Every structure is written in C-alpha cells, then in structure tokens.
Amino acid sequence: MTKYKLEYIWLDGYEPVPNLRSKTKIVAFAAEPALEELPVWNFDGSSTRQAEGSSSDCLLQPVALFPDPARRNGMLVMCEVLLPDGSPHPSNTRATIPDDPGTWFGFEQEYFLYRDGVPLGFPREGFPAPQGEYYTGVGYKNVGDIAREIVDTHIDLCLDAEINLEGINAEVAKGQWEFQIFGKGSKRAADEVWIARYLLLRLCERYRVDVNCHPKPLGMEHDWNGSGMHTNFSTEHLRNVGGEEYFEALMTAFDEYKHDHIAVYGPDNHMRLTGLHETQAIDRFNYGVANRGASIRIPHSFVQNGHKGYLEDRRPNSLGDPYQIAGRILQTIETVPTGAAGAAQRVVEEVAA
Ligand code: ADP
Ligand code: MN
Ligand code: MN
Ligand code: MN
Secondary structure, three states, X not given: OEEEEEEXXXXXXXXXXXXXXXXXXXXXXXXXXXXXXXOOEEEXXXXXXXXXXXXXXXXXXXXXXXXXXXXXXXEEEEEEEEOOOOOEOOOOOHHHOOOOOOOEEEEEEEEEEEEOXXXXXXXXXXXXXXXXXXXXXXXXXXXXXXXXHHHHHHHHHHHHOOOOEEEEEEOOOOOEEEEEEEEEOHHHHHHHHHHHHHXXXXXXXXXXXXXXXXOOOOOOOOOOOOOEEEEEEEOHHHHHXXXXXXXXXXXXXXXXXXXXXXXXXXXXXXXXXXXXOOOOEOOOOOEEEOOOOOOEEEOHHHHHOOOOOOEEEOOOEOOOXXXXXXXXXXXXXXXXXXXXXXXXXXXXXXXXX
C-alpha cells in the first residue's frame, strides 16, 4: 500500500467571487486511485461562509482528479460542495450548469502578479514607463527578474498535472500575464481553469508574490489595462456546419441575453468594459471580424471557412467563475435551433411575425 496525499480543493462561499480552499487527506491505496475510489470528505462550512456554526458540516464530493506535480504521491482533487443531505450547496455553481462534451472552451486567463501591494516591477510610489513594450515583451526592463521563472514553472506544473494549458504571454501592463486553457465540455474546461489558478497561487507563495485577478486593479482613472478572461467557444454545429444564417441567429440570441451574460462574467466589469483598452462598453453588444473593441470577436478564419469554427467572447473578466461563464454561453447557444429543423422553425417564426 502507498499513502497518497490527496489535496481536496473547493470553492468557498465568499461573494461576489469565491476563493479556492484546500486541505490534505492521506489515504492508502494499492495503486494510484481513480476518481470513483476517492472518499467523500467534509469541512467546517462556518469558516468559509458556507454554513452556520451550529450546523457547520459541508460535504466534499470529488469530481475531477489530477496528478499533483509538486508532491510525491500527490493528487489534486477538484470537489463540489454538497449539503449534509447530498444536494448541491447554493455556492456550488458547477452542479447546475449545462454541459456538453461537443462544446469546447478556450479561456484566456489574464492576471497581475503583485508584491507589497503593487504590480511586480512597479516602483513603491508612482508608475513605471507607460504601456507599450510590455505585451509579449522580453528583457529585464519589461518583465523584471522573477516573473519569467514563475510563469515558466507554472507551465510545467500545469502540464504535469495533465491540464490542457495551451500557452502563456506577457500582457499589456507591467506585471500582467496570461495563460490559456483549452477543454472539451463546460465542466472539464472550467475545472482545469480552477486547478491552473490553484497551482499558480500555490507556486507564488514561495516568491512572496500574490496573484491579483481584479479586472481593473489600477483603477479606472489611470491609462493601464484591466484583466479579462476572453472565452473562446465552439460547438460541434459551429465547427462542422456553421453558416451565416445560423451565425446571425446565434448573435441575435447573444444580444437578447446580454445582461444575463454580464451578470456572470465577473464583478466590477463596468470598470473594465468601458469601450477603451480593447473592450466594448458593458451595456452594448456587438460583434466584428478581428475587432478587439467588440463584445464578440470573429476570427478571420471563421468567415473564410463559411462561418465555421470558434468565436471569442471578450467580455468575461479575470475574476469570473469559469463554470458560470461556460454554462451561460452554452445556455444561450441552446436557445438557437440548428440544422434543417432550425431553419424551418425560423421560417415559421418569420411568417408568424
Ligand atoms: P488571442 O490572444 O489572439 O485572443 P489566444 O491564442 O490567447 O488568442 O487564445 C485563443 C484561444 O482559443 C485558446 O485558448 C484556444 O484554446 C482557443 N481555441 C482555439 N480553437 C478553439 C475551438 N475550436 N473551440 C474553442 N476554443 C478554441
Ligand atoms: Mn490571448
Ligand atoms: Mn490577453
Ligand atoms: Mn483574446
């Protein structure tokens, strides 16, 4: 038997955005365990804003399992939080979202590295040189001395954890970075974003660095970019059938539900979605080919391939919950009929109108 270090990871009850929490359970197995073999565990919900002190137990239901590259015989166990009767806790956004393995998501998580209350590389008072050379920049004056080591180590941690990390880059502001996660299905893709966030936070501890995911950490009054979490998505139908008519119907639905989308695209988004700094204003919906000032950006390849491929929703922000973001996108997509049946239904509706 081998004693495995199982790191049970869950989202707490803080609002408007949850924090990651985790604790270690040592369990002996004859071989590396599968998800189904992991026991349900519990924690004190009164310390995480998930229960009253008088009845404080919440349950941890393992839902996804990853190797833990930083620990010998370690595993990272993503969990859903359940009430004592086994039903989903109200904070458990994962339990209620629609899921479909044919819907693929690519999340571009932007964030700032912070030390002593300022972005890494900022002077204690005031500002460094204005934005311009930092995006995808190289050299000490652009990225400083330890950020590269952090982001490179994070790549290896994610890959060793079998997370589909697709890339990283230095971003527009000094101290700002991005990583991209690709996954099939809303739950799987979002699980991987949360675990990638967890690995980054844990890695940064030893550098005395914090990860700041606020969408506008330097405030609205300064000419510094905020952080987003652009969400790229495609369904089987969008990849294989597509077409201009279906695409227009999809965009009409996204326009109709724009406020429901913004509601789950992360707090304080009004500070970031101003119409400046490569964003559209928060109360407007538009789309455009290669338009980085649009709500939804259409890659050139999408139009060239007959309106087939993936789309980029640029509104979600860096603090957003990827479960709710992916779930809302899929929910809106599901309102739009596909195929011959869809076209026929639209004709009927047009005649009726
Ligand atoms: P940019 O910075 O130009 O907006 P990135 O390269 O940072 O683009 O991110 C593009 C994202 O699109 C990646 O996360 C990638 O996984 C995702 N992506 C690519 N193809 C698809 C697809 N068919 N469906 C969903 N996401 C996709
Ligand atoms: Mn990007
Ligand atoms: Mn970016
Ligand atoms: Mn993008």
